[in-house]
Amino acid sequence: MFLENLGIDALDPQRLGRFWEAALGTTTLTDAPDIFETRLSIDGDAYLDLCFARVPARNVAPQRLHLDLRGGAAQEQIAQKLRELGASDLDIGQGEVPWIVLADPEGGAFCVMEEREAYVGTGPIAALPLDSADPARDAEFWAWLSGWTPAPGVAPRTLRHPSGRGPLLELCPEPAPKQPGAKNPIHLDVRLEPEDDPDAVAAGISARGGEEFFPDWGELPWRVFRDPSGNELCLLPAVGAGA
Template sequence: MHLENLVLDAVEPQRLGRFWEAVVGGTPLTDEPDAYETRLEIADGPVLDLCFQRVPEPPAEPLRLHLDLLGGSRQPEEVERILALGATHLDIGQGDVPWVVLADPEGNPFCVMEERTVYADTGPIAALPLDSSDPARDAEFWGWLTGWTPAPGVAPYSLRHPSRRGPLLELCPEPAAKRGGKNRLHLDVRLDPGDDGNAVAAGILSRGGRELHPAWGDLPWRVFQDPSGNELCVLPAR
């Protein structure tokens, strides 16, 4: 199995997808009325697709997963570049912090980070902070699911692709328990040839996750939650 997609709900997938494509320097993959996809390739590291799927109205639930962008020594210039692409400054009560909080064109918060040695070789996305009710437990869960391994970071537990390149997946103590709504940003894992989907499903359940059965019709993938209630999809092998 491997982590393949970052999936973001969008009222206007093309608008939001093209914004993020310009932000991270992605390569367009899919441009359909209800979906836009762009690919981020990290040299000698992971390949991640950013997928934007249409929803009828803006999500209201707080973000439990967001993007931290690489700023580093060029943080001010990077902030100005992203503002020129359509982002806006955002106050979420962060106070006096060394990172800059912005909102994308649909109001989703993200951060442009200051210089941190743990962000060497991440590419444009420095980290993927994910809310967790038990970071140690969820780090073990996501490490098993993605093949990513523990790495130095600023969160209680961080994982990274075995190449030690690309973003960190940071398991962060949740500020509040998961509410009923679906995460507007979630992760997709792809089965590799030879993986047994039923065995993977059993492994998710045995590690504290659960399978969901949304009324979305006949889907080729399966929908789950991690032990903290964060949604994820398991896609069939190609």
């Protein structure tokens, strides 16, 4: 199994997806009325897809996962390009910080980061900060589930694709516990390999502090879980097994 997707709620999947595609230089996979998918290459055959799925109303739940874009020496130029694409400046109470906080065209917060040594080789997405009630515990959970491995970083625990390329998954202390019933606007999806037993993986998730749940999202070809901190994730079937 491997970390395959960022699942992102969108009122207009094409508008939001094309904004991020232009921002990141990714490649379109799917352009359908209710979903837009675009691929970020990491290393060789490795990739991370951004999947924008239509929702009936804007998800205003706190963002427990967001995108930090690599800025570095070009931080101001990159931020200005993003504004021209449709982003806007956003004040979330960050105060004086070295990064720039912006909102995408649907109001989702993201950051354009300053130069950091840990971001060498990340590509356009520097990091994916994920709120965690226990970063050490959740890093072990996500390392087992995603195949990503511990890496240097500024968060209490950081994971990265085993190639040493691509964005960092940062397990960050949560400012508040996950709100019951509030779906994360952005979540992670894991793809099973043909040799993976879905029930065994589900049991492994439970043994490591996660849980399966059954939201009222209609009939789905995948299974939905929460990590030990309550963050939603989807377990996608292996390709050729109903994907």
